[in-house]
Amino acid sequence: MSEGQAAAIRLVGLRKEFHGTPPVVAVDDVDLVVGGGEFFSMLGPSGSGKTTVLRMIAGFEAPTAGRVELAGADVTALPPHRRDVNTVFQDYALFPHLSVRDNVEYGLRVKGVDKAQARTRAMAELERVRLADLAERRPAQLSGGQRQRVALARALVNRPQVLLLDEPLGALDLKLREQMQVELKAIQREVGITFLFVTHDQEEALTLSDRIAVFNAGRIEQVGTAREVYESPATGFVAGFVGTSNMLTAAAAQAVVGTDGAFAIRPEKIHLTLPGVSAEPGSVRTRGTIAEVVYAGPVTRYVVDLAAGGRLTALEQNGHRTAADGLVRGAEVDLYWAAQHLISIPTT
């Protein structure tokens, strides 16, 4: 984000409590700045507050405390229809009684854009998502992926300052989801609108985002680029939630690393050899027994029980592994990794 330019979204001390005894704190004093034109993801498990934050930005929920600013203006008290944001809903929320084109025109028509112009713009937007030939259909006659694209066109046609996407790919199957990820990224580059994307899928967040905020229990644990969040997780939660959880704690940390504390290591940084084979100098080395071998096409996952206690997962490319190299279940192996790949996790 460049200096001087007003942030697209600024959240200040944003808090949401839902009624109950005691009240349920869904969002716990969140501060966040999203820059103009960013593809920003809010990543977290369900119930971590990310969707509630999105709904407060859209105006569907009123914050218990705190402020929502859009392009420098405080919109906390404005109703949804007065905010320059549009939402792609998880269930798409297409109007069933309107054709695809009328759905896309809807936002323009209620804002008083004349019919001819609204139609032209709607068709151009449908062109962008390659659905122009289905413009006369009803949403019920479309596939899930097509509905998803209609929802996207219906939001984008209004050219909002910010597009809010609430798990928009959650209902699609894997192939379609990967295809839509590529498409979303391309569309975002093309229109240059700030995308705020909610997902619980860490891979999706890593693939798509310029920056990611990792949510847990109503708070933000870390904000950073995909690389920062993955390579240098700020907390144990981030290390575990983003990527495979590979932690060395307590006695295992003492034995392997030599100091107390908690450490995370990414599976693909760990190499396996049979005992006795010498490893590169300067690496951390420890012994274990293979508990599980999971062959997954391009890679194989080895789950290893450490002699020092604890369990690590190692990921090996199958490009330089063969079935006959002795790494089978029950085999004793050495694990080693470069010392700099060991991530120290602050324990609180």
Place this chain on the structure above:
Amino acid sequence: MKRKTPYGLLAAPLLWLVVAYLGALASIFATAFFTTDSFTNEVVPGFSLDNFRALATGTYAGIVGRTLLIAALVTVLCVGLAVPFAFVMARVVPARWRSVGLALVLVPLWASYLVKAYAWRAMLQPEGVLERTLGGTPGYGFVAVVLTLTYLWLPYMILPVYAGFERLPESHLEASADLGGSDWATFRRVVLPALGPSIAAGTVFTFSLSLGDYIAVSIVGGKLQMLGTAVLQNNVLDLPFAAALGTVSVVIMVIYLVAMRRTGALENL
């Protein structure tokens, strides 16, 4: 092995439908073409369109027109009252108050129809509750009939409309607001179209029940005649003519149902 469809179970209801229901209807249609001997008052079987000719002229055409007007007015009033009521009940009040609202709608249905009609008669009379509290009463007649019928059939409109509101996903309302629609735009462009079939389903009840009513009309209608009271009056002296009147209301209702079927209302009953 394919299991046999147990058609046998259908025998009793089918027999009931054919004999009691369609049989009675068929005999009404047939009777409508009979005549009555004016000296002996005896029904003379045959085929004559005299009854329908008499219906198309003068007094009786007026009665048919008035009946249609009352049924339409009652229906419009019920829609006007039911939509806001159902909206508040389904969307505004907290969930635990919904059952209270539903009970308030349903309780009057358990009270006897006659008691309710006489209650309105008492309220509408000179020096009655209406006159003492509001300072005036429309008296017995057209307005009294519309008021009483609206009161009687309102629950039949509220229930399907309430169900329609319940079925309407919250996200559709949010999507409309999100796209810039004011509350009014959302109501007109999203809520009403979604409720259309439910409202149409409710009108099937209010319209048909109003069309056929003769008891409330005779209790609060004064000298007002509707199709139902006309049937009642001719029942004894001229059964074929009464049958012709009955046929007219059946035909009107069939036309109405066919029209409503096109809105998808019948799937919402």
